[in-house]
Amino acid sequence: KVPESGLLSLVASKLKDRVLFPQKVEDAKKYLQKVKIA
Amino acid sequence: MSNVESVYELEADKSGNGLKFFFISKGEQDIIKAIQFSFVQELNGRNIYNLGFGDYDLENDIIVDDINTNNGDAYKVFNTVLTTIPIFFENFGDEILMVQGSDGRPAFAEKCKLECKKKCVDECKNYNRRINIYRGYVDKNYNDLSADYQFLGGIKNEEQQTILETYERCKKYDSVFLFRKNHIFTV
Numbered sequence: 001k002v003p004e005s006g007l008l009s010l011v012a013s014k015l016k017d018r019v020l021f022p023q024k025v026e027d028a029k030k031y032l033q034k035v036k037i038a
Numbered sequence: 039m040s041n042v043e044s045v046y047e048l049e050a051d052k053s054g055n056g057l058k059f060f061f062i063s064k065g066e067q068d069i070i071k072a073i074q075f076s077f078v079q080e081l082n083g084r085n086i087y088n089l090g091f092g093d094y095d096l097e098n099d100i101i102v103d104d105i106n107t108n109n110g111d112a113y114k115v116f117n118t119v120l121t122t123i124p125i126f127f128e129n130f131g132d133e134i135l136m137v138q139g140s141d142g143r144p145a146f147a148e149k150c151k152l153e154c155k156k157k158c159v160d161e162c163k164n165y166n167r168r169i170n171i172y173r174g175y176v177d178k179n180y181n182d183l184s185a186d187y188q189f190l191g192g193i194k195n196e197e198q199q200t201i202l203e204t205y206e207r208c209k210k211y212d213s214v215f216l217f218r219k220n221h222i223f224t225v
Contacts (some may be wrong), residue, residue, distance in 0.1 A: 004042065004047075004062055004206055005047075005049065007062075007070075008049035008060045008061070008070070009049060009075070010059055011049070011060050011070060011072075011096065012049050012051040012058065013051075013088070014099075015051075015058065015094070015171060016051060016053055016054040017054045017057075019076060019086075019092075020058065020072050020074040020076075020090055020092070020101045020176055021076065021090030021092065021101065021102075024076070024088055024090045024103065024138070025076050025078055025090075026077040027138065028079075028086070028088045028136055028138065029078055029079055029174055029193075031138065031192070031200055031213065032078065032079060032081060032086065032200065033200075034197075034198065034199045034200060035081065035198075035199070035200045035201075035202060036199055036200070036201050036202070037179070037201075037202045037203075038201055038202065038203040038204075
């Protein structure tokens with residue numbers, strides 16, 4: 001029986017150094033490859 | 039940026055890679071949700087950060103951002119995500135935030151066709167659904183939000199060039215960019 005705040009703290013420390021959405025970052029880079037600002 | 043009463047309690051993590059938030063969606067089941075603001079690249083001398091949002095599968099230690107969990111609390115989850123945006127700007131005041139849905143990927147519609155029950159004929163109804171939700175929120179609250187933020191709409195043209203323009207309400211964009219109003223984005 002882990003309290004919710006404790007569970008989220010555990011998750012946060014477990015994922016501390018991880019890029020959680022690497023595919024989204026790659027998608028964003030591709031999206032910004034050819035940008036025209038109007 | 040949203041009604042504080044209808045949001046979940048957040049766990050914030052400012053250490054490590056970018057700014058992260060976690061909360062538990064409590065609908066038909068308990069689902070750990072993860073939000074991360076990640077650096078993408080520089081554009082015209084300004085750093086662009088991307089908003090990532092998805093489910094954390096604790097058992098398999100993976101993040102999933104391309105399924106709809108339908109947990110019965112979509113409004114509260116969406117509001118909770120919105121509350122993290124002002125916090126992002128408190129920590130990264132000079133930067134630009136880019137919002138794009140994971141259902142806007144070119145391969146999304148093809149994958150959706152294989153599993154979806156809607157049997158769409160012309161255009162996949164789930165394609166870009168998430169960015170449409172964000173756009174709907176911006177359109178509805180544009181006057182209030184414009185007091186603090188400036189918005190740009192992004193759209194791909196036929197030459198696969200991304201056009202960024204001053205945001206127009208009710209116009210179809212496949213991405214939304216925002217930054218604090220007192221910071222001019224020069225071209």
